[in-house]
Amino acid sequence: MKIVIPEGPEKNYNISEKSQLIGGMKLLGTFFAIIFSFYLFFLLVAHYLVYLVPLEKEIEWFGEGSVTSENIQLTKKINEIFPDIKYSLHVISSEEENAYAKLGGKILVTEGLLNSIEYENELLMIIGHEISHIENRDVFKKIVSEFPIQLLLLLIGFSGNEGLYIFDSVSSVYNKEVEERSDFEGVDFVNNEKNHIGCITRFFEKNNDNLDNIVSFLSDHPMTASRITEINEYAQSKGFIEKECSKFEF
Numbered sequence: 001m002k003i004v005i006p007e008g009p010e011k012n013y014n015i016s017e018k019s020q021l022i023g024g025m026k027l028l029g030t031f032f033a034i035i036f037s038f039y040l041f042f043l044l045v046a047h048y049l050v051y052l053v054p055l056e057k058e059i060e061w062f063g064e065g066s067v068t069s070e071n072i073q074l075t076k077k078i079n080e081i082f083p084d085i086k087y088s089l090h091v092i093s094s095e096e097e098n099a100y101a102k103l104g105g106k107i108l109v110t111e112g113l114l115n116s117i118e119y120e121n122e123l124l125m126i127i128g129h130e131i132s133h134i135e136n137r138d139v140f141k142k143i144v145s146e147f148p149i150q151l152l153l154l155l156i157g158f159s160g161n162e163g164l165y166i167f168d169s170v171s172s173v174y175n176k177e178v179e180e181r182s183d184f185e186g187v188d189f190v191n192n193e194k195n196h197i198g199c200i201t202r203f204f205e206k207n208n209d210n211l212d213n214i215v216s217f218l219s220d221h222p223m224t225a226s227r228i229t230e231i232n233e234y235a236q237s238k239g240f241i242e243k244e245c246s247k248f249e250f
Contacts, residue, residue: 035149035152035153038148038149038152039145039146039149042144042145042146042148042149043141043145045144045145046140046141046142046143046144046145047141049140049144050137050140050141053140055105055134055135055137058103058104058105058137058140059104059105061104062103062104062105063088063104063105063106064104065104067090067092067102067106067108068092069092069093069094070090070091070092070093071091071092071093071111074091074111074114075089075090075091077091077250078091078109078114078250081249081250082124082127084193085107085127085131087105087106087107087131087134088105088106088107089107089109089127090106090107090108090109091108091109091110091111091114092108092109092110092111093110093111094110094111094112095110095111095112096110096112096113097110097112097113097116098110098112098113099113099126099127099129099130100130101130101131101133101134101138101139102139103139103140103143105134107127107130107131107134109123109126109127113126114250115250116203117203117248117250118199118202118247118248119198119199119202119245119246119247119248120194120245120246120247120248121190121194121196121197121198121199121200121202121245121246122199122200122202122203122248123203123248124189124190124193124194124200125186125187125189125190125200125201125203126186126203127186127189128185128186128187128188128189128190128193129182129183129185129186130182131185131186131189132181132182132185132186132189133178133182136178136181136182136185138178138182180227180230183227183230183231183234184231184234186200187200187231187234187235187238187240188238191235191238191240194243194246195243196240196241196242196243197235197240197241197242198242198243198244198245199242199245200231200235201228201231201232202245204228205228
């Protein structure tokens with residue numbers, strides 16, 4: 001006797017895969033929306049705390065102490081070259097061409113960066129950019145707004161590069177505005193120091209063909225061709241002039 005097993009309804013795998021894709025995209029979108037909401041919340045908290053912890057208090061709390069890999073001799077030398085800068089400059093031993101602001105009003109520059117600088121205005125532009133971050137409390141805000149999110153991502157299983165990629169995606173718009181403002185205030189700083197803005201983008205322009213050397217700086221301060229154009233346009237709009245640049249002797 002032949003037994004016939006009835007066939008079930010034919011499965012439409014295309015519909016199933018499509019629905020799963022849509023469901024996955026919705027889930028991913030919801031996840032990013034939640035992370036972004038948390039980020040905005042902590043960013044607002046950070047802006048509020050700025051008023052409770054003024055810059056002077058931040059420098060008092062975090063301005064002292066040693067800097068990892070600091071070259072004491074070169075730190076003393078660069079502060080002698082720029083004695084009027086009211087924040088502490090520190091030179092760290094590294095071949096990377098990098099500079100960044102730290103909590104407590106500290107500006108760190110690498111030996112690699114200093115060795116690549118030809119004119120004073122090149123370095124003053126970078127220092128002015130970092131001073132903008134300090135005076136606008138960007139470092140303080142960054143720690144307060146980003147650390148809880150990074151901790152949350154770590155707790156739910158995202159670590160290392162995965163967590164950084166997710167967070168960078170969430171915060172990129174805000175960070176772009178912050179960097180643009182610091183660029184413009186860096187231009188103002190150079191003009192106030194030297195009464196002209198010659199050579200302010202030279203460091204970035206001359207390294208366009210050698211980006212590996214400045215990858216660390218660019219990762220935090222993305223310097224695209226359009227951004228260089230924006231800096232130049234801003235300087236022109238302010239009526240700043242260019243003069244012969246002074247050599248940087250270090």
